[in-house]
Amino acid sequence: MAESQTRIILGIDPGTTIMGFGLLSVKGNSMSCLQMDELKLNTKDHHYLRLQKIFNHTIGLIDEFHPDEIAIEAPFFGKNVQSMLKLGRAQGVAMAAGLSREIPITEYSPKKIKMAITGNGNASKDQVAKMLKSLLKLKSLPKNLDATDGLAAAVCHFFNPTDSSDEKKYKGWASFVNQQSHRIRN
Numbered sequence: 001m002a003e004s005q006t007r008i009i010l011g012i013d014p015g016t017t018i019m020g021f022g023l024l025s026v027k028g029n030s031m032s033c034l035q036m037d038e039l040k041l042n043t044k045d046h047h048y049l050r051l052q053k054i055f056n057h058t059i060g061l062i063d064e065f066h067p068d069e070i071a072i073e074a075p076f077f078g079k080n081v082q083s084m085l086k087l088g089r090a091q092g093v094a095m096a097a098g099l100s101r102e103i104p105i106t107e108y109s110p111k112k113i114k115m116a117i118t119g120n121g122n123a124s125k126d127q128v129a130k131m132l133k134s135l136l137k138l139k140s141l142p143k144n145l146d147a148t149d150g151l152a153a154a155v156c157h158f159f160n161p162t163d164s165s166d167e168k169k170y171k172g173w174a175s176f177v178n179q180q181s182h183r184i185r186n
Contacts, residue, residue, distance in 0.1 A: 008034065010067035010098075011154025012058070013146055014075075014091040017041055019054055020144075022151025023065050024158060031158050033136045034065065036147040047086060051093045058097035070098040071157035073149065074107040108156050113149075116156035128152050 006027045013020035022036035039057045041050040061067075072094060075087045098105045111121035118131050129141050129148040132155065141148060 007068040008065055009154040009157050010061060010065065010070045011150045011152065011157065012070065012072045012094050013149035013153060014054070014072065014087060014094050015146065016047065016050055016086045016090050017043055018144065018146045019057070019090065019094070020146030020148070020150035021061060022147060022154050023061070023067065024151065024154040026158055031136065031155065033138060033151060036142065036151040038142070038144060038146045038150075051089055054090055055093040055097050058094045059100070062097065062101050062103065067103060069157060070103050070105045071153040072105060072107050073113060073153050074109050076110050106157055108153060108160075113152050113156040116159045117152050125149065
């Protein structure tokens with residue numbers, strides 16, 4: 001890619017009640033925020049309807065902004081298995097939206113994202129948001145920080161070379177299936 005060419009990174013913080021997202025424009029070594037927001041999901045809707053909304057909204061963002069890459073926060077490991085399963089499904093449908101448009105996807109752990117933004121893998125959401133405000137010269141921050149978490153995933157991707165081998169990358173369905181072959185039973 002030529003240095004003068006602009007690329008767009010869509011960052012996603014998946015969730016079953018709120019999905020945060022941020023779009024980052026990158027030109028050479030310079031980055032700027034195109035948009036950050038959140039998709040609020042009605043908690044009274046059935047879980048499958050929320051997943052459909054996540055998929056459709058992600059497709060809408062892709063069709064409107066034409067991102068070159070997607071950076072997504074990987075689910076963290078917690079004690080509540082049901083919550084983790086739901087979060088994994090939310091992440092999966094967002095990834096499926098990107099894969100359906102053949103956009104390369106990279107997953108980053110929450111600690112890696114925090115480390116890339118603040119230098120501290122245990123930073124708070126507020127610390128990450130304030131650092132993003134400074135880095136991107138944002139005028140203000142959103143009330144809820146899910147949007148900044150999505151933007152943080154995009155900025156983390158900007159800071160990490162694309163050949164980093166410790167993160168999971170998918171360039172399409174075939175790539176995804178090949179990397180998950182240990183889970184497939186004949």
